[in-house]
Amino acid sequence: MARNRYEVALLPGDGIGLEVTDAAVAVLTDAAEQHGVTLSYATYDAGAAYYRVSGEAISAASMSALGEADAVLLGAMGLPDVRYPDGTEIAPQIDVREHYGLFASLRPCRLFPGVPTRVRAEAVDMLIIRELTEGLFAGRHDPAEPSDERASDRLTITRATSEKLFEVAFAQAKRRRRLHGTPGHVTLLDKANVLRSNAFLRKLFDEAAARHPDVATARLYIDAGAMMLVTNPERFDVVVTENIFGDITSEIAAGVVGGLGVAPSGDVSETHGVFQPSHGTAPDIAGRGVANPVAAILSAAMLLDWIAERHGDPRCAGAAASIRTATGAVLARGPRTRDLGGDAGTLEVTRAIRTALAAGA
Numbered sequence: 001m002a003r004n005r006y007e008v009a010l011l012p013g014d015g016i017g018l019e020v021t022d023a024a025v026a027v028l029t030d031a032a033e034q035h036g037v038t039l040s041y042a043t044y045d046a047g048a049a050y051y052r053v054s055g056e057a058i059s060a061a062s063m064s065a066l067g068e069a070d071a072v073l074l075g076a077m078g079l080p081d082v083r084y085p086d087g088t089e090i091a092p093q094i095d096v097r098e099h100y101g102l103f104a105s106l107r108p109c110r111l112f113p114g115v116p117t118r119v120r121a122e123a124v125d126m127l128i129i130r131e132l133t134e135g136l137f138a139g140r141h142d143p144a145e146p147s148d149e150r151a152s153d154r155l156t157i158t159r160a161t162s163e164k165l166f167e168v169a170f171a172q173a174k175r176r177r178r179l180h181g182t183p184g185h186v187t188l189l190d191k192a193n194v195l196r197s198n199a200f201l202r203k204l205f206d207e208a209a210a211r212h213p214d215v216a217t218a219r220l221y222i223d224a225g226a227m228m229l230v231t232n233p234e235r236f237d238v239v240v241t242e243n244i245f246g247d248i249t250s251e252i253a254a255g256v257v258g259g260l261g262v263a264p265s266g267d268v269s270e271t272h273g274v275f276q277p278s279h280g281t282a283p284d285i286a287g288r289g290v291a292n293p294v295a296a297i298l299s300a301a302m303l304l305d306w307i308a309e310r311h312g313d314p315r316c317a318g319a320a321a322s323i324r325t326a327t328g329a330v331l332a333r334g335p336r337t338r339d340l341g342g343d344a345g346t347l348e349v350t351r352a353i354r355t356a357l358a359a360g361a
């Protein structure tokens, strides 16, 4: 049911996460107002800077409060010089993922006119869907073999998670076809010729494909698929794959469409969604006002799409579309940040997107 007000939890985090979250919230608020939607925000401390002062990466109270919000907008988290005692990075975003069972990471990769790319491609508009909770990552907490001679990890694929993942993929293909006129096509990337776990994944994909006969499908081995993402990216619509292949594939696809500064993402379950730029905290440029806010702003548009779908609220879908149109207009004519060959700062680009939004393009 559509509501008068939706609650958005903010986790700005560290480094440029703070700068791009401010930018995204400004654009999100404008777009929502323009379409008659009221958003309320609650900001939570989490990340490396918070760990330094509090000794925890995210508090239990904040973790449970996130679940009460309609959606979460996250900046970026982690700093190179702040670590847990075991030497690993402070990454409460992974705790959030695990806590809320966010099993699918959605990474739209669309080439906007005006964005420099190294590949010869024109109409790239694909959605990479990465499984987030299984694969090699599921076994990473197992005790290591007590040997200095070998180490191994276990790759796990389950029917339950894969079925949910493929349902998301087919639903997204249909949704994109309905809203954006994309072909409605799902490609599975796997290594079914070598890995038993991946042969199982392919079998489950075939079963899912049979449940959705109106969506065309393809199956590619990950090695061939990785090359094709670079040589023929316009051939893909929805791409679905397991955890580690998705980790790599989504960065390849982000590179194809202009880099991390323009790559949004959303980690979702059936009930919760966390939206964040694909980039990290970029300590090399943090605090200088030069970060590209586009990835965070497009993540905010995804957040609105998520609320629109869950609540059947077309106003939110309209606000998301307006953000994408305004962002596309600014990417095409400038100003652009330095990662895209321009010389503008975060505020200037954000201001231009807000102006384009107000003007209706």
Ligand code: ATP
Pocket (backbone or CB within 6 Å): 016, 020, 077, 078, 260, 261, 278, 279, 280, 281, 282, 283, 284, 285, 290, 291, 292, 293, 295, 337, 339
């Ligand atoms: P993480 O491990 O958290 O992903 P990382 O150091 O591998 O972090 P990023 O923090 O994303 O990766 O930074 C990688 C490079 O991309 C850096 O040189 C950074 O300055 C650049 N970069 C990342 N995001 C942006 C952005 N929004 N605007 C401009 N440059 C960016």
